Amino acid sequence: MRELELYFGPQHLGMVGNFSITLKVEGDRIREAAANPGYLHRGFEKLMEYRTWIQNFPLVCRINVVEPDHMELVYAMAVEKLTGIEVPERAQYIRSIFLELSRVASHLFGLWAYANMLGFDTVAQWAMYHRDLVLDLFEELTGGRVYHIFIWPGGVRRDFPEGFQERIVNTLHSIGGCVPDYDHTFFNNRLFSKRAKGIGKVTREEAMEMGATGQVLRAAGMKYDIRKVEPYAAYHQVPWEVPTRKAGDAYSRIRVVRDEMIESVHMIFKLLDKMPEGKVYNRAPNPFKWKVPAGEAYVRCESSRGELGLYLVSDSGDKPYRAHFRTPSYPHGLVLLEKILRGASLADVGNIMISLYVTPPEIDR
């Protein structure tokens, strides 16, 4: 049969965002796949070298549209590590609660993309609506819906307003009340399981070989979560579980996402119960005169897609000397995707790509 070269994306219904894959197909089987990133390369890491330590906050959160808060967190943690600024305990709790809300919002967005791609429009609309309810909470707390610039060196920008804890609980209850509906129409739906089971299978060994983290690894049976491995914020203060599955296919990955959302909600309730009183930030130096001591730091956290790291270097100047983000989509989208698309059916390309949870902005940066 004749071999054809096909371009999948950047304008394609099955493609999330600005990314493309060049496929060599024979019939509808894929012989070879080459990931083609760069449509969103904005050179953030170079731009950061031109801006002061505090001016970089509006930049870093824009690296990944879907989860700006984890980007803020790693940058704040790296600056704290270089300067030795301590974070008050209440701020650590607020950070954890805020980040878990952000994880739920990001997973709902992911669910929207996945359901939309498979044609489950109703579920997609629900997910988008429920994400909006979380964004309402963000708006009340920070003034921004998508980009918050809330976490910064020394703590968080402000304390929870009056009655905010109850509103978090109410919102999460109203979303959680719909879990049976989601299960019924999507997760336990045979149309979905038929299309997702056995698709894009990644074994544990392959995942480790390719540098995978996050759901990809957890769906293949490995309990690897930076929140447990190297706890930050207040994650070590309350008990919680890392959901895993064994099969390593698209179905298990999206089930892990579902279980993780529920675990996050339970974690938020536990954190709210245990949250201590006190101040929410330690004052950082005057941002106009702020010079960070020379040194380097590598910090990491668990974003909603896997291990998010930042390697930050200072030469005792008022701006970073070098910043380099380790984003989870990077190995998933550029190494793993090429490997598991080989031999797959053309109809499953979007399915595999979205189940790997690849977000192009954080690949390109």
Add this chain to the structure above:
Amino acid sequence: MKIRQRIAEELSDAFPGLQTETPGEGRLLVLAGKDSVIAVLGYLKRRGYNHLALISCVDWMEEGEFELVYILSAYPRGEGGAAAREELSILVKTRISRKRPDAATAIPVFANAEPLEREIHELFGIVFAGHPRLTPLFLEREYPIPPFRKDFDTRQYVKDFFDKIPEVQQE
């Protein structure tokens, strides 16, 4: 004895002349020579540090050198909780000359080094010997010097490059 001290001693035994530092909690810094860095990575992988998180590059222009930084950590072995081994991140660093920027590829040790080295090749102009596809990854046009080097001034480039585009003539 703490695990990072043990690893540091093992490395000094296996590679004479290798320097190690312990910069902070949960971090180990290894300063390797350009020729031994891939062997050090292979050794650490066999020792259980089998997750290459990142390869980064820093341009120390005034010292005339590039610094490659390989960041390793460990995947858990069993199903249980985190062990001390997994909390440790190892930063392996090596310096290469800015005049002849070439290094050996780490792909034989870590398959996921492929796009990371491609990116460093594109943004810093470092040639990785043995890399199967050092083609452009992100950028759409040629630059006079690789754009992430310190002597590339982004603002000046924008001014020079985009100011040259002629304005559309109104009829």
